[in-house]
Amino acid sequence: MGGVVAVQDGAVIKRVVILGGGTGGTLSANRLRRLFPVDEVEIVVVDQNDDHVYQPGLLFVPFGLAHGDEIIRPRHRQLHKGVEFREVPIERVDLESDRVHFEDGTVIGYDVLVVASGSRLVEDETEGLTGPGWKEKVFTFYDPAGAAALHDALEAFDGGRVVVNVVDLPIKCPVAPLEFCFLADWYFHQRGIRHRVQLTYVTPLDGAFTKPVASRRLAGLLEEKDVALVTEFNTGEVDGAGGRLVSYDEREIGFDLAVVVPLHGGATYVARSPGLGDELGFVAVDKHTLQSVARPNMFAIGDAAGVPTSKAGSVTHFEGEVLVENVRRFLDGQPLDASYDGHANCFVETGFGKALLIDFNYDTEPLPGHFPSSVGLPLLKESRINHLGKLMFQSLYWHSLLPGRDLPGVGSAMPTRGKDTAAVR
Amino acid sequence: MPTATYAGTTVTVDDEGFFEDPSQWTEAMAPEIARAEGIDELTEPHWQVIKFMRSEYAQKGTGPTVRVLGKTSGVSVKELYQLFPKGPAKVAAKIAGIPKPRGCI
Numbered sequence: 001m002g003g004v005v006a007v008q009d010g011a012v013i014k015r016v017v018i019l020g021g022g023t024g025g026t027l028s029a030n031r032l033r034r035l036f037p038v039d040e041v042e043i044v045v046v047d048q049n050d051d052h053v054y055q056p057g058l059l060f061v062p063f064g065l066a067h068g069d070e071i072i073r074p075r076h077r078q079l080h081k082g083v084e085f086r087e088v089p090i091e092r093v094d095l096e097s098d099r100v101h102f103e104d105g106t107v108i109g110y111d112v113l114v115v116a117s118g119s120r121l122v123e124d125e126t127e128g129l130t131g132p133g134w135k136e137k138v139f140t141f142y143d144p145a146g147a148a149a150l151h152d153a154l155e156a157f158d159g160g161r162v163v164v165n166v167v168d169l170p171i172k173c174p175v176a177p178l179e180f181c182f183l184a185d186w187y188f189h190q191r192g193i194r195h196r197v198q199l200t201y202v203t204p205l206d207g208a209f210t211k212p213v214a215s216r217r218l219a220g221l222l223e224e225k226d227v228a229l230v231t232e233f234n235t236g237e238v239d240g241a242g243g244r245l246v247s248y249d250e251r252e253i254g255f256d257l258a259v260v261v262p263l264h265g266g267a268t269y270v271a272r273s274p275g276l277g278d279e280l281g282f283v284a285v286d287k288h289t290l291q292s293v294a295r296p297n298m299f300a301i302g303d304a305a306g307v308p309t310s311k312a313g314s315v316t317h318f319e320g321e322v323l324v325e326n327v328r329r330f331l332d333g334q335p336l337d338a339s340y341d342g343h344a345n346c347f348v349e350t351g352f353g354k355a356l357l358i359d360f361n362y363d364t365e366p367l368p369g370h371f372p373s374s375v376g377l378p379l380l381k382e383s384r385i386n387h388l389g390k391l392m393f394q395s396l397y398w399h400s401l402l403p404g405r406d407l408p409g410v411g412s413a414m415p416t417r418g419k420d421t422a423a424v425r
Numbered sequence: 426m427p428t429a430t431y432a433g434t435t436v437t438v439d440d441e442g443f444f445e446d447p448s449q450w451t452e453a454m455a456p457e458i459a460r461a462e463g464i465d466e467l468t469e470p471h472w473q474v475i476k477f478m479r480s481e482y483a484q485k486g487t488g489p490t491v492r493v494l495g496k497t498s499g500v501s502v503k504e505l506y507q508l509f510p511k512g513p514a515k516v517a518a519k520i521a522g523i524p525k526p527r528g529c530i
Binding site for chain 2: 168169232234236248249263279280308
């Protein structure tokens with residue numbers, strides 16, 4: 001066993017190595033640390049840098065509602081005492097020998113590996129995206145530098161065609177591009193130039209969103225806010241200099257400013273590690289236990305995991321409970337808990353101080369009603385309280401979610417009470 | 426449940442015409458389904474994609490997306506659109522007799 005690190009009073013100390021110090025890696029490490037005494041399990045978190053970004057905050061940066069430095073904190077500071085943090089890029093994982101190789105030449109063995117290295121923007125997979133016009137007329141708000149550059153461009157923008165384009169799924173937080181449209185409508189109204197701005201949402205999907213009930217509701221909101229919707233547009237090229245999106249089936253959409261959500265893939269080391277990931281670099285796991293299909297001592301959480309639900313912080317949070325329990329069961333030689341149900345819960349900012357909330361899982365699409373029960377927050381309906389919920393969440397993120405505390409009233413499994421199941425037509 | 430008849434055999438399909446049961450499909454049905462999708466002749470590259478769709482479905486329980494097809498089928502995304510102009514993932518799935526590929530969330 002590559003991970004056996006020491007023998008103390010006859011007991012073997014096991015080592016859990018967690019690749020990635022973002023949402024999933026941090027909350028898993030902290031929950032595991034609480035579960036196991038330090039003389040039983042050693043926990044090591046590895047990341048290539050020490051910047052933990054509160055990613056939901058990126059949406060607000062372009063509109064001047066948040067600044068980059070407010071949403072980034074040191075990764076190591078979010079980890080509990082007794083969790084080791086290593087800041088080093090990962091070269092590859094050797095599944096055969098249970099070892100992780102780092103770019104500085106060092107190697108670490110593990111008894112259990114948790115892949116929590118999220119997803120990566122692969123801008124260069126789309127022709128022209130990073131060519132002429134990139135960061136001048138063509139932007140993304142999916143990373144801190146891009147969001148800051150877009151803020152400057154929006155401030156200088158005084159009218160014309162703005163397109164918001166999702167190249168293809170999967171992406172982190174699939175509602176964020178829609179939220180961007182809603183906030184852009186609000187932002188240009190505030191500046192008194194909304195009448196001079198044409199907003200268009202361009203998606204590869206056949207509707208505003210993936211699931212029918214929410215898709216209709218969100219398409220209705222786009223229409224109310226005078227945002228044009230172009231569907232089934234598979235972007236083949238972004239022509240920044242010419243100001244055009246060109247689809248593979250040769251349709252064109254002109255723009256003066258393009259906000260593009262690039263293709264996503266898994267971390268680069270995944271592709272260098274035979275057997276670790278799929279063709280996009282995500283790690284195939286059982287969708288209920290989060291255990292790798294390739295190796296029993298390997299798990300994945302959050303955006304890095306190839307499970308059929310949203311890549312979102314709420315998903316990672318709900319997965320955390322099941323993942324930690326299953327690492328414990330694996331180490332104890334017990335059968336795993338197959339209880340992760342695909343639960344996701346997202347506040348969707350709709351502008352003018354309002355938001356709506358969606359709550360769903362593998363089997364139940366987002367429905368109207370209330371969360372978590374009939375007296376809770378309104379679902380799929382704009383309200384001021386949902387907007388306040390979204391704002392309040394940032395503090396809960398740093399102080400409850402990352403430390404691995406349970407959020408009051410919010411369990412891992414999706415609640416069915418309060419949902420209007422008759423809304424499915 | 427709706428049905429369709431290809432090459433003289435009746436099969437069950439969904440509302441959009443995707444096969445419910447891939448085992449009901451035979452190669453002889455493919456040219457007929459293709460013509461209904463506006464593809465007059467299935468060339469060798471068409472068959473390469475159709476066979477790839479079926480093997481992916483057999484392994485993973487769902488057809489691949491266009492992006493995954495472009496990375497793994499040996500045919501680039503651009504060529505895929507030339508072969509199946511109305512959308513490679515959906516049209517090739519229909520011709521290959523597998524259910525509609527599940528979109529990601």
